[in-house]
Amino acid sequence: MFTNLEKCPRNLLVCEKxxxxxxxxxxxxxxxxxxxxYKVSILIPECGIIPSFLSSVVNGFSKYYLVRDLPLHKxxxxxxxxxxxxxxxxxxxxxxxxxxxxxTFAILPTGQVILSVDKDTYEELGLEGKASQYNHRxxxxxxxxxxMTDKSLAPGGKRYKxxxxxxxEKVQLTSDFLLAxxxxxxxxxxxxxxxxxxxxxxxxxxxxxxxxLRDLLCPSLDPADLRRDARSHDPQQFLEWLxxxxxxxxxxxxxxxxxxxxxxxxxxxxxxxALVYTVTGLLLPxxxxxxxxxxxxxxxxxxxxxxxxxTVHGFADSPISWGSTEHGFHKGGENFYTFVxxxxxxxxxxxxxxxxxxxxx
Amino acid sequence: xxxxxxxxxxxxxxASVYHYMKIDLILESEDKRLNAAHFKQLIISALRDLYGExxxxxxxxxxxxEEDTLTAVLRVYNSGLVKLWSALTLLGSYHSEPxxxxxxxxxxxxxxxxGNSRELELD
Numbered sequence: 022m023f024t025n026l027e028k029c030p031r032n033l034l035v036c037e038k039x040x041x042x043x044x045x046x047x048x049x050x051x052x053x054x055x056x057x058x059y060k061v062s063i064l065i066p067e068c069g070i071i072p073s074f075l076s077s078v079v080n081g082f083s084k085y086y087l088v089r090d091l092p093l094h095k096x097x098x099x100x101x102x103x104x105x106x107x108x109x110x111x112x113x114x115x116x117x118x119x120x121x122x123x124x125t126f127a128i129l130p131t132g133q134v135i136l137s138v139d140k141d142t143y144e145e146l147g148l149e150g151k152a153s154q155y156n157h158r159x160x161x162x163x164x165x166x167x168x169m170t171d172k173s174l175a176p177g178g179k180r181y182k183x184x185x186x187x188x189x190e191k192v193q194l195t196s197d198f199l200l201a202x203x204x205x206x207x208x209x210x211x212x213x214x215x216x217x218x219x220x221x222x223x224x225x226x227x228x229x230x231x232x233x234l235r236d237l238l239c240p241s242l243d244p245a246d247l248r249r250d251a252r253s254h255d256p257q258q259f260l261e262w263l264x265x266x267x268x269x270x271x272x273x274x275x276x277x278x279x280x281x282x283x284x285x286x287x288x289x290x291x292x293x294x295a296l297v298y299t300v301t302g303l304l305l306p307x308x309x310x311x312x313x314x315x316x317x318x319x320x321x322x323x324x325x326x327x328x329x330x331x332t333v334h335g336f337a338d339s340p341i342s343w344g345s346t347e348h349g350f351h352k353g354g355e356n357f358y359t360f361v362x363x364x365x366x367x368x369x370x371x372x373x374x375x376x377x378x379x380x381x382x
Numbered sequence: 383x384x385x386x387x388x389x390x391x392x393x394x395x396x397a398s399v400y401h402y403m404k405i406d407l408i409l410e411s412e413d414k415r416l417n418a419a420h421f422k423q424l425i426i427s428a429l430r431d432l433y434g435e436x437x438x439x440x441x442x443x444x445x446x447x448e449e450d451t452l453t454a455v456l457r458v459y460n461s462g463l464v465k466l467w468s469a470l471t472l473l474g475s476y477h478s479e480p481x482x483x484x485x486x487x488x489x490x491x492x493x494x495x496x497g498n499s500r501e502l503e504l505d
């Protein structure tokens with residue numbers, strides 16, 4: 022009777038199993054290519070306080086800036102390009118713009134500028150782009166990609182002038198931006214601020230929170246058994262369990278309970294405590310990579326747990342997810358990945374995306 | 383060093399059997415108290431009003447309910463998502479007092495509900 026009501030948009034989950042010690046392991050590429058990260062949450066079983074070497078890595082995470090009412094063409098001006106964009110990895114993402122209704126902009130560390138704009142803006146702008154992959158019958162959204170490292174776009178050239186003219190005079194695209202720049206030495210502190218001194222610019226640090234959970238059930242994990250066909254729980258069930266833990270939900274309900282029948286997947290074991298450590302802000306892949314490195318070191322000392330996990334959530338309204346694959350919102354805009362790191366340096370990597378997204382790499 | 387784990391890659395399409403919803407209940411007066419069981423009963427009656435006894439006969443779970451903020455996380459089989467969502471949208475009264483449900487986030491992955499970048503407030 023209601024069969025057409027039973028359909029759901031597609032979702033993808035890619036699971037990889039490998040070892041950090043494998044030469045061909047691609048974990049670092051996956052981290053580096055997920056450009057705009059909103060939140061990292063780490064779960065360490067049988068741990069009460071965060072080890073100091075982990076908190077010091079997090080304290081060293083790059084600062085980011087919130088710049089108000091910044092015209093996009095400012096970021097593409099000759100001087101800014103030379104000083105900031107081309108000399109290091111700049112991450113810029115428009116703030117509080119919704120990819121399913123507003124114009125959204127991003128600058129990737131590769132020097133690509135991505136504008137995801139509605140039809141009217143696109144037509145007024147007069148820059149070459151292509152229709153979004155996630156349109157309905159009529160294209161209502163277009164994506165313009167400008168590669169600032171391209172030689173034909175060198176400042177002063179014809180194409181560069183055309184881009185600047187479109188962004189300055191045709192339609193002045195303005196937005197609040199989140200900006201961050203990764204630099205190894207940190208000698209260029211304030212470079213972004215000095216370049217954008219005419220605008221209201223707020224310096225921000227990633228915010229951190231810690232939560233200790235007590236007496237919980239946990240599925241028993243075997244690093245060799247990603248597929249879980251031998252036993253009963255599969256990657257989805259594990260991720261669901263991880264979700265219940267990070268959101269502090271009860272995982273020990275009776276099958277006959279009226280409110281919830283959720284139960285931790287079998288085979289399970291009990292955990293006396295666990296630590297959930299979350300970092301929120303515009304988090305750079307380089308910083309996440311160094312955090313991952315430190316997390317691997319967690320097992321250098323004897324521990325009560327044989328695994329720990331790190332989940333990284335991407336911005337739901339970013340125009341891209343991994344690499345330059347187009348990203349849309351549809352129902353939730355989810356794009357995240359989870360590392361399960363084992364004592365023996367094996368890992369599982371789960372990468373998930375929703376309906377308006379390409380397959381994770 | 384011993385043997386490293388061999389590389390393995392699995393791709394699951396639409397493998398999640400559930401969808402998860404994060405919702406807010408908005409009541410007109412703030413002095414009404416309700417617990418998770420009342421809340422679930424409220425949703426079940428909304429489903430019955432819209433789809434009838436048979437149409438509303440599908441299971442869903444209230445994974446979490448916060449009594450002070452009236453926010454909840456629901457889990458429902460994919461086949462029930464549209465029905466549940468529509469019933470929540472049309473839910474208009476609790477004990478003959480106007481109320482509404484605001485759907486904050488929906489995802490096939492529960493983990494995604496723990497990191498909603500639209501909640502990032504920097505002011």
